[in-house]
């Protein structure tokens with residue numbers, strides 16, 4: 001897939017900006033705080049309806065404005081699609097595909113696929129389990145847009161169940177426990193869907209990431225990734241997972257009521273990463289962490305392409321400088337012209353002459369994009 005153009009209006013520090021992409025690689029160059037990452041964020045929003053910066057819509061809208069628009073024209077193998085996202089300071093966001101307002105945001109997801117790689121991703125190894133869950137959920141939305149809906153249902157149920165547990169904590173009435181059984185049922189239904197999908201995605205991603213990791217580390221390191229759920233996942237069978245989920249909820253029910261929060265479910269699961277059988281979170285060096293994250297990102301690109309049938313975009317936000325020459329070359333060699341890539345940088349020093357020659361270079365200056 002190829003993003004031909006992007007138009008943004010009242011988005012972050014941009015008033016009105018159109019960008020035409022005319023090469024498989026675009027380098028966005030500029031000093032700090034000029035709007036380079038904002039541009040990638042706009043593309044990310046068109047792809048996932050989410051920003052990895054976890055911004056609220058009102059933060060995305062230019063200060064002083066009430067509505068922001070992001071519009072992209074995307075060439076795909078079978079069609080050319082126009083995607084439009086409208087953000088409102090007051091009121092809901094709306095999505096429009098090829099001139100038609102979509103009722104379900106889910107139908108907008110999965111049109112533009114993109115892998116985001118920024119320095120924040122370097123926290124994937126050492127960060128809290130939440131960082132890895134969030135990374136996996138973002139990948140799953142790309143592989144299977146319906147997952148966004150399933151996850152939303154799970155999170156809503158979790159919030160309501162937690163509110164109910166707080167009520168039970170204060171009063172021990174039997175009707176409270178009866179109502180809890182209803183919430184248990186919903187939590188199990190949506191939670192099982194989340195767990196099974198996460199586990200399946202990791203099963204597919206793990207061998208691809210291990211291959212890349214071995215490649216980058218000159219076959220000296222072996223990466224293992226697994227989905228670590230405290231609910232046993234034998235055979236990934238929904239019936240078995242549902243039963244174990246219920247057993248765990250029953251075992252922890254007294255603790256849940258006394259703490260007023262849900263202690264069992266995919267919101268507490270973990271993605272386990274280990275290098276040569278040693279947990280990466282605890283022992284890996286800075287270099288090993290970078291190799292691991294790079295292997296994960298290359299695996300994401302490959303897996304999305306396998307599932308979707310077209311190469312996704314790659315958004316590299318100021319990350320090249322964080323990688324040493326070997327890892328940079330590995331990444332750049334893999335991208336070649338296969339994946340349309342948008343790269344932000346403060347200087348061109350990191351790129352070799354051939355790369356610069358085949359790239360479109362755009363300058364970003366105080367919320368304006370200027371061609372060379």
Ligand SMILES: Nc1ncnc2c1ncn2[C@@H]1O[C@H](COP(=O)(O)OP(=O)(O)OP(=O)(O)O)[C@@H](O)[C@H]1O
Nearest residue numbers: 012013032033034035036037038059060061062063
């Ligand atoms: N809602 C908003 N309205 C107006 N300006 C905004 C808004 N949100 C962010 N900005 C501005 O955008 C700029 C930051 O842009 P961005 O994060 O894209 O920086 P960058 O060019 O990628 O720089 P760096 O190299 O430091 O990451 C800041 O000047 C910030 O004040």
